[in-house]
Every structure is written in structure tokens, then in C-alpha cells.
Amino acid sequence: MGHQVSEVELPPIFCPLETALHPRVRSVERRAEEWIHGIGMCGSEREAAWVVATHSAHFMAWFAPHAEDDDRLLATALWVYWGFGFDDARCDTGPLSGRPAQFNALACRVQRAYDAPSAVSDDPYVIANQDIARRFRSFAGPTQVDRFGHAQRAWLAGVAWQIGNQSAGVMPGLDDYLAMRLLSSGGEPTYALLELANGLEVPDREMHRPAVRALTEMAIMVAALDNDRHSLVKELAPGHADQNIHTVLMAEHSVPLQDAVHLATGLRDRVLLRFLDLYDQVRPTASADLRCYLQGLRYGMRGNNEWGLRVPRYLSRGHWPDVMELSELTYAEEPSDTRPGPVEGAPGIAWWWDRDLG
Amino acid sequence: MGHQVSEVELPPIFCPLETALHPRVRSVERRAEEWIHGIGMCGSEREAAWVVATHSAHFMAWFAPHAEDDDRLLATALWVYWGFGFDDARCDTGPLSGRPAQFNALACRVQRAYDAPSAVSDDPYVIANQDIARRFRSFAGPTQVDRFGHAQRAWLAGVAWQIGNQSAGVMPGLDDYLAMRLLSSGGEPTYALLELANGLEVPDREMHRPAVRALTEMAIMVAALDNDRHSLVKELAPGHADQNIHTVLMAEHSVPLQDAVHLATGLRDRVLLRFLDLYDQVRPTASADLRCYLQGLRYGMRGNNEWGLRVPRYLSRGHWPDVMELSELTYAEEPSDTRPGPVEGAPGIAWWWDRDLG
Numbered sequence: 001m002g003h004q005v006s007e008v009e010l011p012p013i014f015c016p017l018e019t020a021l022h023p024r025v026r027s028v029e030r031r032a033e034e035w036i037h038g039i040g041m042c043g044s045e046r047e048a049a050w051v052v053a054t055h056s057a058h059f060m061a062w063f064a065p066h067a068e069d070d071d072r073l074l075a076t077a078l079w080v081y082w083g084f085g086f087d088d089a090r091c092d093t094g095p096l097s098g099r100p101a102q103f104n105a106l107a108c109r110v111q112r113a114y115d116a117p118s119a120v121s122d123d124p125y126v127i128a129n130q131d132i133a134r135r136f137r138s139f140a141g142p143t144q145v146d147r148f149g150h151a152q153r154a155w156l157a158g159v160a161w162q163i164g165n166q167s168a169g170v171m172p173g174l175d176d177y178l179a180m181r182l183l184s185s186g187g188e189p190t191y192a193l194l195e196l197a198n199g200l201e202v203p204d205r206e207m208h209r210p211a212v213r214a215l216t217e218m219a220i221m222v223a224a225l226d227n228d229r230h231s232l233v234k235e236l237a238p239g240h241a242d243q244n245i246h247t248v249l250m251a252e253h254s255v256p257l258q259d260a261v262h263l264a265t266g267l268r269d270r271v272l273l274r275f276l277d278l279y280d281q282v283r284p285t286a287s288a289d290l291r292c293y294l295q296g297l298r299y300g301m302r303g304n305n306e307w308g309l310r311v312p313r314y315l316s317r318g319h320w321p322d323v324m325e326l327s328e329l330t331y332a333e334e335p336s337d338t339r340p341g342p343v344e345g346a347p348g349i350a351w352w353w354d355r356d357l358g
Numbered sequence: 359m360g361h362q363v364s365e366v367e368l369p370p371i372f373c374p375l376e377t378a379l380h381p382r383v384r385s386v387e388r389r390a391e392e393w394i395h396g397i398g399m400c401g402s403e404r405e406a407a408w409v410v411a412t413h414s415a416h417f418m419a420w421f422a423p424h425a426e427d428d429d430r431l432l433a434t435a436l437w438v439y440w441g442f443g444f445d446d447a448r449c450d451t452g453p454l455s456g457r458p459a460q461f462n463a464l465a466c467r468v469q470r471a472y473d474a475p476s477a478v479s480d481d482p483y484v485i486a487n488q489d490i491a492r493r494f495r496s497f498a499g500p501t502q503v504d505r506f507g508h509a510q511r512a513w514l515a516g517v518a519w520q521i522g523n524q525s526a527g528v529m530p531g532l533d534d535y536l537a538m539r540l541l542s543s544g545g546e547p548t549y550a551l552l553e554l555a556n557g558l559e560v561p562d563r564e565m566h567r568p569a570v571r572a573l574t575e576m577a578i579m580v581a582a583l584d585n586d587r588h589s590l591v592k593e594l595a596p597g598h599a600d601q602n603i604h605t606v607l608m609a610e611h612s613v614p615l616q617d618a619v620h621l622a623t624g625l626r627d628r629v630l631l632r633f634l635d636l637y638d639q640v641r642p643t644a645s646a647d648l649r650c651y652l653q654g655l656r657y658g659m660r661g662n663n664e665w666g667l668r669v670p671r672y673l674s675r676g677h678w679p680d681v682m683e684l685s686e687l688t689y690a691e692e693p694s695d696t697r698p699g700p701v702e703g704a705p706g707i708a709w710w711w712d713r714d715l716g
Binding site (some may be wrong): 067100101102103104105107108109111116117118119120141142143145146150153155156157158160161163164167169170175176179180183203204205207208209210213335342345346349350351354 | 393446459460461462463465466467469470474475476477478499500501503506511512514515516518521522523525526533534537541543561563566567568615635654655671688700705706709712
């Protein structure tokens with residue numbers, strides 16, 4: 001792409017949210033690694049090594065630090081490993097990355113295997129997803145299992161959009177990109193794991209409240225834009241998906257990468273500030289399970305950084321992944337942009353700032 | 359395609375289900391026609407005439423014959439008109455019918471406009487969908503509005519699969535086809551309209567019960583296969599989507615069209631018989647709203663035939679649609695195949711016959 005990434009300054013991330021790591025992360029990680037090697041979804045030892053190196057057990061252990069049941073924490077972590085493996089093998093850089101027709105079929109087969117216990121497939125990634133669905137059904141009610149299914153389908157739709165853009169050589173505008181990224185980032189299924197990991201059953205009348213949907217979408221957007229930042233170096237390397245918030249803003253405003261980083265950081269901080277504001281309005285009247293879910297959104301945004309700033313997925317440049325080290329992180333003390341929303345040029349997310357949401 | 363459709367014998371349909379037509383269908387139809395012309399989604403007078411000629415007000419009036427509120431009946435009928443218009447203009451035969459990349463983007467934009475009241479689009483079909491979402495929000499709770507949204511997304515995923523197959527020249531096998539048709543037929547959103555039209559709020563713990571999901575999927579499959587029969591003549595004409603249960607079975611079993619019609623009828627009857635069996639097990643303990651929803655599935659399967667056997671969409675072969683006449687229909691007195699399931703070669707739907715569902 002010709003961007004001088006090494007000369008770009010990435011400012012520290014503003015993320016004034018609680019963080020904790022599940023105490024049994026190591027034992028869950030060991031069980032997950034056994035599953036990855038046993039389920040046979042990876043086509044090579046190297047592919048499996050990179051899936052292991054996503055450290056999805058840590059990811060999930062930061063998302064749900066107080067999960068009581070290790071089997072729940074394991075199954076939800078397995079989905080995260082699965083998602084990264086699927087993304088790398090079948091979406092971002094795999095043979096389907098420019099073939100939307102083939103991806104559309106695969107996405108529906110994944111979903112059918114998730115929804116229908118009797119479905120049969122010869123694709124190892126489809127089989128692995130069905131194994132995870134079976135685990136979910138063993139400990140969660142059908143509402144939570146279906147909610148996750150809807151979230152997974154939304155993610156697959158976003159990936160299909162992204163792959164379509166790649167195949168057609170389309171660089172989306174900001175508004176389209178944000179709508180796509182809300183889906184393609186995988187934030188919908190990731191946050192839908194909160195109920196499964198923590199054993200929650202948030203009532204329908206709360207989960208579908210527009211304010212709760214807005215909080216969920218904002219938590220997705222913050223994490224998605226943070227991931228665009230974590231993966232900036234990797235994404236700008238040749239052969240990778242070229243649609244991210246930085247390339248989109250460079251095209252939208254005809255600015256260099258450094259300015260796009262600045263604009264992206266400001267946009268992201270404004271979303272987080274609105275999240276914090278709306279959270280304070282919703283929490284006092286929330287049920288215990290909704291409170292735990294909303295706290296999970298906060299753990300998730302922060303945990304996504306605890307993970308993303310350290311994980312070899314984004315940092316290792318070699319053929320094999322490096323080891324992940326739990327070194328200290330530095331966060332920004334202040335947001336870079338405190339203007340109230342809605343964000344200009346992004347009508348698709350403007351409703352998050354509706355006054356009557358709270 | 360070279361099939362001698364005129365020589366194929368289509369047996370009468372077995373459909374021993376209640377039927378009624380909403381008494382105010384005509385006035386709702388008039389309001390719907392005003393909306394179609396006013397909302398500006400159709401690109402020509404002829405396109406609008408074909409959308410009007412889908413008689414979706416009748417379709418919905420057979421689905422929800424006892425809907426108390428005309429505004430609800432109108433809004434749900436509008437979605438059916440919209441769905442047929444979108445299908446014809448953007449999916450089956452429109453310019454996107456072989457372009458999955460472009461369709462994937464459009465599908466996500468439709469869904470974003472449905473989910474986000476603030477979203478902006480310059481596509482008249484996207485704008486019209488958002489107008490319908492606004493109507494839904496005016497009379498229904500967010501759970502029902504979201505359920506419909508999930509159903510709409512599932513339908514769009516199935517259409518994306520179908521369009522991908524078209525573009526890649528793929529004729530799916532039976533198992534894949536049934537999974538695709540469950541989605542692409544539009545049955546998920548159509549039956550999700552039942553709550554909206556009738557003002558129901560089926561509790562989560564009931565709506566997500568595997569038995570209720572199985573009943574919904576079976577009702578979708580019966581109507582989808584009946585639609586494949588209604589549209590057989592149209593679909594086999596040049597320039598139309600070539601994936602339907604008959605072409606799939608012809609390829610799967612290397613048999614002529616008449617045998618495929620026989621096999622399709624048997625498969626469809628076996629699904630309906632399992633529906634009737636499971637319905638009798640679920641109904642006694644269902645809440646009042648779930649009972650009304652399940653009755654709606656029955657009205658829907660039968661209404662889909664009352665409509666599909668008469669509608670100019672499938673019967674008119676000219677440039678402009680003919681008038682729909684409410685002539686008498688003849689149904690089969692007995693099912694053509696009474697073998698208990700699961701159906702051979704269709705593992706993706708085998709779970710409908712699980713003994714512990716009831």
C-alpha cells in the first residue's frame with residue numbers, strides 16, 4: 001500500500017474501564033489447546049499454532065473474569081479461537097477472500113450446522129462450529145443459544161459484505177464502513193458470549209431495549225476501531241484486507257495516514273464517551289443479569305485492549321507466532337475528542353445519541 | 359431449460375388446514391396500493407403494476423384473518439409487497455441476480471436501515487424498508503421488531519447464497535437446497551409478521567423452544583415447496599432462477615421432471631404430517647399468544663396456497679399482470695406419502711423428527 005507505517009505515531013488508547021483476568025485462564029487455555037489439536041479444523045501445524053497464538057482463552061478471560069463455570073468459559077473461548085481460525089483460513093486471506101459466491105454458501109452452512117444439531121458437513125470448520133453449539137446447548141437455555149446464533153449470522157453477513165468489497169475492488173465510504181464493521185468485526189457474537197459465559201438470562205424486554213442495543217453497538221464499535229488500530233501494521237502489509245478505519249478515512253477526507261489515525265481516535269473516543277454517559281443512565285434500573293451484561297461490555301472493551309495490544313496475532317511478523325507477554329500497558333488519561341455526537345458523516349450510527357434513549 | 363412443462367401433471371395439494379380471509383382486506387389493499395405509488399420504490403409503472411399484482415394484502419389477510427388493527431395488517435402487508443418488489447427488482451431477475459458482491463452490500467444496507475432509524479440511503483427500496491420498520495415500531499415492542507429484523511437478515515443471507523450459486527453456476531444438492539430454501543423463501547420474515555399483525559408477544563422461553571422452532575421451520579418448508587410448485591412454470595422459463603426443488607431433485611436422482619414433481623410432493627407431505635403431529639403435542643401447554651402464533655403458521659401454510667394458486671405473479675405470462683380471481687380451489691384429500699421421517703438425504707432437517715422435541 002505504500003504507507004510509511006513505521007513513521008506513524010499511534011497515540012495511547014483512552015479506556016477508563018475496569019479490568020480483571022479470570023484466575024483459571026491457564027487451565028482453560030490448556031483445555032482449549034487440546035481441543036484445537038483434537039477437533040481437526042486446522043489444515044496444518046502452522047495454522048494451528050497461529051490459532052493457539054490468538055490467546056483467545058485470555059481474550060475471553062478478560063471479557064468474563066468472574067465466570068463461575070470453567071466449562072462455560074472454555075466453550076466461549078473455543079468460539080473465539082474458532083472465529084479467528086475461520087477468519088484467517090476462510091475470510092481475510094484464505095482462498096475465499098475474493099470469492100463472495102463461495103463464501104455466501106459456506107456462511108449459511110456454518111449457520112445451519114449451528115442451528116440444526118442433525119446437520120452434516122465435511123468442512124472441518126463447520127464441524128468445529130457445531131461442536132461448540134452442542135456445548136452451548138449443554139449449559140444454556142435456547143434463548144441464549146439462539147441469541148448467539150443471530151449474532152453469528154450478523155457477523156457472517158458483515159464478512160460477506162467485506163469479501164464482496166474486496167472482490168469488487170470497492171473502498172467503502174465512512175458511513176458504509178461503520179455499518180459493515182459493526183458486523184464484520186465479530187463484536188455481535190463476541191458480546192453474545194457474555195450471557196453464555198456468565199450464565200445470564202437477560203429478559204427480552206431488557207435485551208431489546210433500544211438503549212441496551214445502542215450500548216451493545218457502541219461497545220462493538222469501540223472494540224472494532226481499537227482492533228483496526230491494533231492490526232494497523234498487519235493490515236497495511238501486502239496481501240491483507242485493505243478496508244479499515246484508517247484507509248477509509250484517508251479516502252473519505254483525502255488525508256495522509258497520520259491524520260486518519262487522529263480522526264479515527266477522535267471518532268472512537270466520542271463513541272466511548274457516549275457509551276459511558278448512556279451506561280450511567282441505564283444501569284440504575286437494570287436487573288441483576290442486565291447489570292452483569294453491561295459490566296461485561298465494559299470488561300470487553302478494556303479486555304479487548306489488554307489482549308489486542310499484546311497478542312502475537314497483531315504483533316508477530318514472522319512465519320511462526322512469538323510468545324505473548326503480559327507486560328504493562330499505558331493508556332491515555334484523557335479522551336482526544338470530547339465533542340458530543342452524533343459524529344459527522346455517519347448517519348447510520350447517529351441514533352446512538354438520541355436524547356430519549358436513556 | 360427444455361423441460362416440457364406443459365406436459366407435466368401437477369397433483370392437487372394436500373393441505374387440511376383452516377382458512378379464512380380478513381374481512382377488511384379490500385380497504386387495506388387500497389391503502390397499500392397508495393403506499394406503493396407514493397413511496398417511490400418502483401422504477402416504472404409496469405414494475406409497480408407487478409408489485410400491486412402480488413396481491414400481498416390478500417396474502418397477509420389469509421395469514422392473519424383475525425388481526426384486529428388495520429394499521430398492523432397494512433404494515434405487515436406492505437412488507438410482503440416490498441419483499442416481492444425487492445426480490446424481482448434486486449434479486450431473482452434484477453441486475454444483481456448474478457452479482458453477489460453487490461448484493462451482499464445492498465442486503466446489509468437494507469438491514470442497517472431497518473435496525474437504525476437514523477440511517478440514510480439513496481436506494482428507494484432501502485428507504486421503503488425503513489418506512490415499514492418505522493410503522494412496526496409505532497405499534498409493536500422492540501422484541502417483536504428485533505425478531506422480525508433477525509428473520510429478515512436470515513432471508514437476505516439465503517438470497518445471497520442463491521445469488522452466489524447463480525453467479526457460480528452451482529446447482530445445489532438436496533440437503534444444501536433445503537437449508538438455502540428455508541432462508542431464501544422469505545418464510546422466516548413472513549411468519550415473523552404474525553406477531554406484528556396480531557399484536558402477539560410470545561415469551562422468549564416459548565418462542566425459542568426447539569419444538570416451536572421446528573414447527574416454524576416446517577411451516578416455512580411446506581410453504582416454500584408449495585411456492586416452488588406454484589412458480590414451476592414461471593421458474594422454468596428462460597431468464598429465471600434455475601434452482602428449485604424440481605431441478606434439484608432431477609439432478610440429485612437423475613430423473614425426469616414428472617418424477618421430481620412426485621418426489622417433491624412426497625417430501626413436502628411428509629414435512630406437513632410431522633408438523634401436524636408435533637403441533638398436537640405442543641398446543642395443549644402453549645400460552646394464549648403462542649397458540650395464536652401456531653394457528654398463524656397453519657393459516658399461513660394454507661393461505662400461501664389460497665394465494666399462490668391464484669396470484670398473477672405465478673400465473674400471468676404477459677407483459678402486464680392479469681386480474682386475480684377468487685375461484686374455487688381443489689385440494690388433495692390424502693397425503694401422497696405417509697412414511698415417517700426423517701427424509702432421506704436431508705440431514706440438515708432431520709432434527710425435526712427428534713422424539714424428544716414434543
